Amino acid sequence: MIYNFTEMKKRNESMEEELQALKKNYQKPQMSNNQLDKLRKRMEEANMENRRDKRKKKMIQATAAAAAIVGAFLILPNTSASIAHAMEQIPIIGQLVEVVTFRDYTYETDRNMADIEVPEIKLDDQAAEGEVKENLERSTEEINAEIQKITSELIAEFEANLEYEEGYQDVIVQSEILATEEEYFTLKLICYQGAGSGYQWNYYYTIDLNTGERLQLKDIFAEGADYITPISENIKEQMREQMAADENIYYWLEDEIEEWNFKAITDETSFYLNDKGNVVIGFDEGEVAPMYMGTVEFEIPAEALQGIRK
Template sequence: MKKVEEKLMGLKKEYENMQVPDEGAEIMKKAMDRAKADKRRAETKKQWNRAVLGAAAAIAILVILPNTNEKVAYAMERIPLIGKIFDAITIRDYTYDDGHNSAEVKVPKVITEEEESKEHPAVNQVNKSVDEYTKELLTQFENNMQMEGYQNLDVSYEVVTDNDTWFALDIAAVQTEASGYEFHRFYNIDKITGENVELKDLFKEGSNYLSMISEEIKKQMQTKMSEDEGSIYWLDNQDYPEDNFKEIKADQNFYLDNEGNLVIIFDEYEVAPGYMGVQRFTIDKEVISDILK
């Protein structure tokens, strides 16, 4: 505990000397106070509550902000925590509006506590991918600004799963021109192995997981259509048979929920008309238990 106290005192001095915006300083102070409270709880209950970290984002106009938010994130990463704690914070916030084109893009960074501040390969890989992905979306937005008309880009994120085994981050984007289009990208980290996980990594080698999951999704689609006449899925479109849903992709968007069930996500227009929006299908873990690793 003495080492923890020394780290906290060092962070306090670093915090007092660091030049950051008022909102950043307030966030750091709150995070350090939270770490002290966690330390006291660990001594009495041997259990730490998950620390919720947030970062204030300054307004920018399609320009990468100075490293003020990066400094805040760096300081918060060094606060001593116990356990495999993951979280996502906003490190950049792009805002643009010229009356015809508008964008609001929040760029997250996954942070975690590692022994002796060792780097976490999976987290680094996710953060690199997220950074590249959001830059691609902004580049496309800037290129489209040369065209006539109105367009809007909104990018946000959400931690959809965070338990003892899994951490899943959802990057959601909505592009609007003549009509809107919502699409997602999910990142899944296995906390036990410390690796990024793709859909195929969940199943035994040689298993027919693609067809098994697809058949379960088709059943759920049929059930939804029979219960709600407003629900339409492209299963038997005679006019455009090429649009009919046949099987999920090998790299289909997914995550495991907090109960361990598999959730498959289809972007808008992928398996249904646009008014149906993004579609999520939960596959009970018991349905696929025989082929899970």
């Protein structure tokens, strides 16, 4: 069962429209203190779930211990007749690795819906040797452990919320293979959680197939190179161009509330390499723009990083 994220978010459109109307009023000189307080309250409500999940993401990235965690998730039984639990193979994506469905969790009633597909990276035992194979084993174990931890926590939260008979909730987790190149591959984990308001966030997992190591942003640049500044400035340039071309596009770039404005990426900012080898920076909902904009990505052209890429 596959659900469209856009359709799920339709429930929240009225809230986002109100938020944007308030934001436009804020920019007018005659906006009252009461209106400003109301705007801040609405923005706080819209971003509450965003902040909570960003904290969860940082915690998971900081504490992932793959070898110990993987074994704990080998058996994940479901007890409800409305829940399906299955193992399903997905086509091979490269010579070194493949992706299978580790767990398929579904649940649906009038008020509650979950569709959670948990991917798992598998290695071809004959495709690598020595240090590369060891690194691949470690990297895939770490990634699989992170994914299983993330999805198991979402399932546990979903099942705990079933006790609230008057509530509504939607949880969707899907994955997408973004890169299958000879040198690297990237798996994207897409998460959506709705309960009154909806929120989508993504995780990107990239492995260097030449070394078997999991790539961090700094790994693709020359040692000591300043890549933060050119990437950040290019993103700001793209934001301005998009806003100038379409009045419905808005980024927190030159907002009067200074703390909302995007200033620069960090080493922990989500990224992947596309089929052209270009860096793509990804932001979750509410991170650099109002939540009606959804998750947003910026492809950084090669010329912007000329001379500092490895």
